Amino acid sequence: MxxxxxxxxxxxxxxxxxxxxxxxxxxxxxxxxxxxxxxxxxxxLGEVVRRYQLWVREIPRVTPFYAVKCNDSLPIVKTLAALQTGFDCASKCEMHLITSLGVDPSRIIFSHTIKPPTYLKYATSLGIQKMTFDNEAELVKIVCLNSHVLRQKKKKIVILIKYKKYRYCKEDLRTCGFFPDWGMLQGLLPPSLFSHVRAGWGKHKEIGLVLRISVDDTHSMFSMSAKFGAKLETCPALLKRAQELGLDVIGVSFHVGSYCMDPVSYTKAIKNAKDIFDLAATIGYKMTFLDLGGGYPGFDIPNVVHFKQMAVEINLALDKYFPVSSEVQIISEPGRYFPSTxxxxxxxxxxxxxxxxxxxxxxxxxxxxxxxx
Ligand SMILES: Cc1ncc(COP(=O)(O)O)c(C=O)c1O
Structure with missing residues (x-):
């Protein structure tokens, strides 16, 4: 250390x-x-170290990847980096901060399901490979990362996507700028274009995608699933699309909502994740990565929430659905758990x-x- x-x-x-x-x-x-x-x-900072020790003692199979958005002040991120935790980064400046501390990119997950293309490029340039997604547009965006605007000619613009050239009316792309924003581009272009996007070449091959699923977060103070996470019924289509695009989906993530008050929420979410692992196997993906997200209390509240109880439920569920023999790498993204006290x-x-x-x-x-x- x-x-x-x-x-x-x-x-x-x-x-x-x-x-x-x-x-x-x-x-x-x-x-x-x-x-x-x-x-x-x-x-x-002694308290941060004590919280880390408690974590390692109570949930030893789960590596904490601290959610930087929660508190990005230098003392805490440096302390956690020294303790060898991983980090959940959601923006370019968070990725910059954490890599500038010398943290290896393998200890970082880019955990935002909607990523601006510039952030995506920045992440891949740093060698950050694990990132989450919950929608098809994000998959297409990742593949399109390596597409190029070849030339502009009069009113037409020529775009190369996977060796194929597509011509677009400059007028349509005007608002996108010379290098169009892919989110806007997708809104403007016919969906048929994206059905032609196929596995090809480039950085997207190196990305390990993590499918964020929507889970029950009704027992938490702040819910997340209304905004993030793919509904379970959409996962088969999403995984098939990812496969078509030649993307590597390595695992599943979820978030039971911030300040979760019912440990059973984790049990149910871990079971949901296991279902997706099984589904993925039928499609041809051998998943190896599970991310339990955040939701842990910053401090216990008597008769309401106890970290140790949560840990008991999590360990039981992991042993049942993801035993050590499964060799699945398990991480979590605690935020408030570390700095609150x-x-x-x-x-x-x-x-x-x-x-x-x-x-x-x-x-x-x-x-x-x-x-x-
Ligand atoms: C993706 C993600 N992971 C982890 C966290 C941290 O959550 P918590 O502070 O509840 O542990 C958040 C909080 O917003 C989040 O959005």
Whole structure:
């Protein structure tokens, strides 16, 4: 494991027994001397390490790929990189941040099912190979990555897709610019064009696609499936299309919704994933990768959510549907799980609203209910 140095991480080592509250108090004193009342964060990186240790102890078969979108501050991503976690990146700047820390691209998944072409090209240029999808347009976009605008002639534009030339009216493509945005292009061009796109050549061959499925997320504080994830009934057609296009679909991912409160959601989703693995096998894909997404609590809430209970359900479901002998690589994308208890925000309370109400003797007094708040 990489050695931690305060210089690398910009952290301060504290005496044993010093609490976050002590650090906050000291910082407030310093700020007061500078006549500043700015808000600030205190990050307890020891807590990030403890959360990591808890994870490894409770769900040892699942490698965490931290969801960078949750908190991309340097101390946390550097700490997790040093602990050898993987990373879930959803944008170009997240991919840049994580690779600039020296993280190997094999430890990164580009986990956004709708990717701008420029991000896709950036990911492949960095050597990031694992990425998610949940729709056909995304598959076509990936194949078209290596298509070229050959020339523009008068009102026509010639586009090469897999050795075939297609001519389009410049007028139609005007809004797309010289190198058209593939999303817009697909909207403008006849669908028949894309049915001709076939497996060919280029970077898309190196991409390991992960099919994100839509699962039950009704027991979570924030749902995801309305926006992301292929409905199970559309998966056969999607997988067949991916195969037609010569794309490599290596596995399945899902997200049970953020701050999931029912561990059984994972059991059901893992079973759904297993069904897709079996379906894929009938189509000719031997899947080897399973991504359990996020949803883990940032902290336990008594009688509502307990990470350890979740871990028990996950382990049971994995042993049933994806036993060690299946040799499937299993990852997850915890976000809030890592930073929630590590970060404390200290803010300056500027003022407090107190309502005034008329008492029975006609005097105006502060409302007690407001004062209690
Ligand atoms: C694709 C994906 N993975 C992981 C996460 C992290 O989720 P959580 O913070 O619930 O673990 C999110 C959150 O939005 C997400 O969209």
């Amino acid at each position: 990489t050695t931690f140095t305060p210089e690398d991480f910009g952290f301060t080592l504290l005496e044993d027994g010093t609490s976050v509250q002590d650090v906050i108090d000291q910082k407030i004193d310093t700020l007061r001397a500078e006549e500043s009342k700015e808000a600030f964060f205190v990050a307890d 590590a970060y404390t925000l200290a803010v300056n309370v500027v003022s407090k609203r107190v309502d005034i109400k008329k008492s029975s003797d006609g005097k105006f007094v502060p409302s007690l209910s407001r004062l209690r708040n």
